[in-house]
Amino acid sequence: MDFSFSQDQITFKESAIEFAEKVLNKGAKDREGKCEFNRDGWEKCAEFGVQGLPVPEEYGGLGLDILTCVATMEGLGYGCKDSGLLFSLNSHIWTCESPLLKFGSEYQKSKYLPGLCNGTLIGGHAMTEPDSGSDAFSMRSKAEKRGDRYIINGTKMFITNAPIADILLVFAVTDPTKGFAGISAFIVEKGFPGFSTGKPLDMMGLKTCPLGEVVLQDCEVPEENRLGKEGAGAAIFNSEMEWERSCLFATHVGAMSRDINDCIRYVKERHQFEKPIAKFQAISHKIADMQVKLELSRLVLYKVAWLKAQGKRAPLESAMAKLFVSESYVQNCLEALQIHGAYGYSTELDFEKNVRDSIAGKIYSGTSEIQKNIIASILGL
Amino acid sequence: MSILENIEKILLTEIAVGLADKKIDPEADLLEQGIIDSLGLMKLIDFLEKTFSIKISDEEIVPENFQCLNSMVNLVQQHL
Numbered sequence: 001m002d003f004s005f006s007q008d009q010i011t012f013k014e015s016a017i018e019f020a021e022k023v024l025n026k027g028a029k030d031r032e033g034k035c036e037f038n039r040d041g042w043e044k045c046a047e048f049g050v051q052g053l054p055v056p057e058e059y060g061g062l063g064l065d066i067l068t069c070v071a072t073m074e075g076l077g078y079g080c081k082d083s084g085l086l087f088s089l090n091s092h093i094w095t096c097e098s099p100l101l102k103f104g105s106e107y108q109k110s111k112y113l114p115g116l117c118n119g120t121l122i123g124g125h126a127m128t129e130p131d132s133g134s135d136a137f138s139m140r141s142k143a144e145k146r147g148d149r150y151i152i153n154g155t156k157m158f159i160t161n162a163p164i165a166d167i168l169l170v171f172a173v174t175d176p177t178k179g180f181a182g183i184s185a186f187i188v189e190k191g192f193p194g195f196s197t198g199k200p201l202d203m204m205g206l207k208t209c210p211l212g213e214v215v216l217q218d219c220e221v222p223e224e225n226r227l228g229k230e231g232a233g234a235a236i237f238n239s240e241m242e243w244e245r246s247c248l249f250a251t252h253v254g255a256m257s258r259d260i261n262d263c264i265r266y267v268k269e270r271h272q273f274e275k276p277i278a279k280f281q282a283i284s285h286k287i288a289d290m291q292v293k294l295e296l297s298r299l300v301l302y303k304v305a306w307l308k309a310q311g312k313r314a315p316l317e318s319a320m321a322k323l324f325v326s327e328s329y330v331q332n333c334l335e336a337l338q339i340h341g342a343y344g345y346s347t348e349l350d351f352e353k354n355v356r357d358s359i360a361g362k363i364y365s366g367t368s369e370i371q372k373n374i375i376a377s378i379l380g381l
Numbered sequence: 382m383s384i385l386e387n388i389e390k391i392l393l394t395e396i397a398v399g400l401a402d403k404k405i406d407p408e409a410d411l412l413e414q415g416i417i418d419s420l421g422l423m424k425l426i427d428f429l430e431k432t433f434s435i436k437i438s439d440e441e442i443v444p445e446n447f448q449c450l451n452s453m454v455n456l457v458q459q460h461l
Contacts (some may be wrong), residue, residue, distance in 0.1 A: 177413050177446055228440065234442075311436075313427070380395060
């Protein structure tokens with residue numbers, strides 16, 4: 001076993017921290033208050049190479065291996081305080097670019113990937129519907145083949161990046177007799193007839209990540225924009241969820257690491273009862289527990305990334321990683337707020353925002369409860 | 382045990398537990414009948430890869446390869 005990153009991977013991580021701290025944090029507080037997406041930051045991220053991390057150079061990306069991607073995303077999570085921007089980036093990379101790269105035709109890859117990498121196109125995927133969340137494959141959106149195109153009808157809900165997206169990977173039923181195996185995926189451009197999006201929804205956290213409704217009303221999609229074969233939607237969705245659960249949560253690990261450093265700094269400086277509060281076990285044990293959660297989160301995340309790098313399927317491991325990291329992140333954010341007391345509860349600092357942002361991780365990409373269902377099912381229960 | 386018997390056994394004991402029939406018609410549409418759900422398919426793929434030492438690509442996870450016992454046997458045979 002080798003638990004170490006290569007020097008290149010460390011360099012990428014350190015560069016990402018430096019880039020995020022210098023470029024992405026300015027004005028983050030204001031944007032949070034205004035629920036404003038950082039488009040300039042998005043473009044700067046593209047210049048840095050974030051959107052193209054796993055995409056081969058021939059399509060405009062950096063072509064990095066998965067472990068280097070994870071190291072870089074961890075660095076971004078450490079340096080960037082705009083969790084909404086990070087969530088937008090993660091959705092763009094793992095639920096749009098990644099499936100395009102894996103399942104796309106040469107035409108689709110050449111047409112969309114360069115723009116997705118250079119920051120001119122914003123992507124996402126549209127799966128969730130008003131009546132289908134955890135039971136994702138019970139969707140009602142339908143795609144009917146007519147000649148050389150599909151006509152899609154349906155409504156998608158809580159779609160990350162929808163209000164700003166140029167393309168979305170839309171899932172719809174092409175064969176209602178086949179259940180989950182009757183779902184197909186389509187690359188839908190915002191300009192396609194019958195495609196519209198609603199206003200950004202006001203959520204509890206991740207306020208700088210625009211998220212909204214997508215309406216497909218007789219939306220015309222050329223056959224060449226179907227991703228993979230008819231009926232491949234479930235496999236595409238499962239594949240992208242595995243990637244997302246393996247990589248998105250690297251930013252959480254980075255953020256957890258930063259929060260612990262902030263807490264350590266604070267408890268050494270803050271004096272009560274004539275000594276630093278770090279000297280009270282009630283405080284130091286909280287930080288010790290936070291560190292254990294961080295270390296275990298790192299290990300489980302790196303293991304999944306390593307499995308994916310070997311080309312292995314990792315449904316059990318990615319579900320465990322997603323569950324553990326997201327739950328640990330919430331617990332650590334709550335402890336960080338508690339350690340900072342009234343200052344932590346104040347909106348002047350980021351600790352209350354971090355709690356709000358972190359809770360989303362227990363819900364998106366499959367709730368904690370669904371991860372437990374997957375784990376139990378694979379165990380034969 | 383043949384490939385078909387192997388797959389039938391895992392379907393009856395792990396994927397479609399409680400199925401009244403003790404035999405599965407090799408041509409029966411398991412997707413239409415809802416015998417295989419998405420989690421079941423995940424387990425089935427893991428079983429096929431480990432039992433027959435094969436690697437099934439994500440692109441091969443389409444209805445025609447998992448519709449019935451015979452289509453799964455064909456898929457495995459293509460990899461052997």
